[in-house]
Amino acid sequence: MPPKTTSFPRQDIRVLLLEGISQTAVEAFRAAGYTQIEWHPKALPDAELKTRIAEAHIIGIRSRTQLTAQVLAEARRLIAIGCFCIGTNQVDLDAAELAGIPVFNAPYSNTRSVAELVVAQTVMLMRGIPQKNADCHRGIWNKSADGSHEVRGKTLGIVGYGHIGTQVGVLAEALGMRVIFHDIQTKLALGNAQPAAGLDDLLARADVVTLHVPDTPATRHMIAAPQLARMKPGAHLINASRGTVVDIDALADALAKGRLGGAAVDVFPVEPEANGPGFESPLRAFDNVLLTPHVGGSTLEAQDNIGTEVAAKLIRYSDNGSTLSAVNFPEVALPEHEGSLRLLHIHRNVPGMLSQINEVFSRHQVNIDGQFLRTHPKVGYVVIDVNANPAQGQLLKDALAAIPGTLRTRVLY
Numbered sequence: 001m002p003p004k005t006t007s008f009p010r011q012d013i014r015v016l017l018l019e020g021i022s023q024t025a026v027e028a029f030r031a032a033g034y035t036q037i038e039w040h041p042k043a044l045p046d047a048e049l050k051t052r053i054a055e056a057h058i059i060g061i062r063s064r065t066q067l068t069a070q071v072l073a074e075a076r077r078l079i080a081i082g083c084f085c086i087g088t089n090q091v092d093l094d095a096a097e098l099a100g101i102p103v104f105n106a107p108y109s110n111t112r113s114v115a116e117l118v119v120a121q122t123v124m125l126m127r128g129i130p131q132k133n134a135d136c137h138r139g140i141w142n143k144s145a146d147g148s149h150e151v152r153g154k155t156l157g158i159v160g161y162g163h164i165g166t167q168v169g170v171l172a173e174a175l176g177m178r179v180i181f182h183d184i185q186t187k188l189a190l191g192n193a194q195p196a197a198g199l200d201d202l203l204a205r206a207d208v209v210t211l212h213v214p215d216t217p218a219t220r221h222m223i224a225a226p227q228l229a230r231m232k233p234g235a236h237l238i239n240a241s242r243g244t245v246v247d248i249d250a251l252a253d254a255l256a257k258g259r260l261g262g263a264a265v266d267v268f269p270v271e272p273e274a275n276g277p278g279f280e281s282p283l284r285a286f287d288n289v290l291l292t293p294h295v296g297g298s299t300l301e302a303q304d305n306i307g308t309e310v311a312a313k314l315i316r317y318s319d320n321g322s323t324l325s326a327v328n329f330p331e332v333a334l335p336e337h338e339g340s341l342r343l344l345h346i347h348r349n350v351p352g353m354l355s356q357i358n359e360v361f362s363r364h365q366v367n368i369d370g371q372f373l374r375t376h377p378k379v380g381y382v383v384i385d386v387n388a389n390p391a392q393g394q395l396l397k398d399a400l401a402a403i404p405g406t407l408r409t410r411v412l413y
């Protein structure tokens with residue numbers, strides 16, 4: 001099959017991939033006919049990001065690149081954003097939506113990797129391995145069972161019982177742990193897991209507390225001094241969710257006072273912009289804290305799967321207009337449009353928009369083959385398949401773009 005063209009040829013669409021996104025994404029774009037792919041191993045400094053994003057039609061990032069409203073204001077050509085990870089808190093989702101830019105992510109591909117790391121950390125913390133490891137590195141031999149426990153029969157408290165939390169629970173039960181969880185939504189408990197009566201109840205009962213919530217206003221500092229004080233003396237805390245969830249100074253204080261047995265922390269309120277020296281944290285002072293550089297989802301398996309998954313979503317949107325599974329945008333699942341010309345119209349969701357759109361087609365005496373509409377409170381997305389030639393398509397696109405409240409139009413041939 002010859003490749004379908006979009007409103008301009010695929011080879012003119014510029015794809016900017018940052019932060020060492022897996023080559024599987026590059027391969028997926030190439031296989032779909034995209035040739036202008038710029039790949040960077042790291043995040044870009046803010047000024048360079050603004051320059052590069054101004055030229056890009058599609059951008060792929062991971063958790064480090066901050067796509068703020070100011071950065072997005074420079075992204076005049078951008079049609080789609082891919083977060084090659086789960087979290088999308090690094091993107092101003094409202095600003096992107098109001099600019100007519102859907103944001104896609106990979107909600108599942110690295111969840112197993114995080115779950116495996118957390119289970120390993122649970123065993124390591126319960127055995128006091130971080131301190132023993134630090135001692136050995138300093139040449140100190142300290143063979144002792146003091147403070148060292150099996151995880152079998154101990155209680156794991158999972159805060160946020162979603163894709164990662166549930167997998168952690170299943171793996172922990174396989175090791176003989178009792179699993180309790182807390183979530184703001186009612187959740188199906190897997191295996192023998194039990195819901196706790198609330199966060200305070202979970203904190204009071206768990207030997208190890210592990211956090212798997214997203215970054216939201218409600219989760220910011222959800223573990224601070226009062227919550228740490230409710231944990232069992234000598235219990236352990238694991239955070240592989242987001243650095244904003246734990247008050248790091250309060251955690252350092254609890255560790256300094258010996259209230260907690262230890263902690264494993266993979267995510268930080270401020271993370272260095274690049275690999276190399278420059279990681280600062282009060283937790284560096286503690287031998288009983290396992291520190292990792294935000295690698296919960298960083299396995300080759302996860303990254304390869306994420307590369308394929310998010311690239312497929314971006315390509316589908318670019319070629320077909322489908323926004324299924326976009327995190328910030330009206331979701332429209334579209335059939336192929338063989339034989340029809342497809343117009344995309346993204347607009348402010350104000351009364352009378354649809355009638356103005358349809359008036360364009362009646363004015364140009366063009367038959368509509370199919371129409372798809374979804375709205376969010378602020379933004380609407382209409383896709384119209386028409387029986388028209390490319391020249392008419394361009395005229396229709398210009399007429400649609402002239403409707404007040406239009407955010408973006410595209411034509412797919």
Ligand SMILES: NC(=O)C1=CN([C@@H]2O[C@H](COP(=O)(O)OP(=O)(O)OC[C@H]3O[C@@H](n4cnc5c(N)ncnc54)[C@H](O)[C@@H]3O)[C@@H](O)[C@H]2O)C=CC1
Pocket residue numbers: 086087107110111114159160161162163164165182183184185212213214215216218219240241242266267294295296297298
């Ligand atoms: N360290 C790393 O490399 C990685 C970190 N993550 C982080 O892990 C987070 C969780 O990932 P998933 O399990 O896939 O997300 P998910 O969306 O499947 O699960 C999150 C759960 O948290 C619950 N929740 C939300 N607000 C809550 C609150 N205030 N109190 C209690 N529960 C609340 C939700 O109802 C949901 O069940 C992501 O948002 C991301 O920030 C994800 C992947 C890799």
Ligand SMILES: O=C(O)CCC(=O)C(=O)O
Pocket residue numbers: 062063084085086087088110294295297298
């Ligand atoms: O490894 C990454 O790029 C970020 C992983 C993560 O935190 C996420 O998927 O939300």
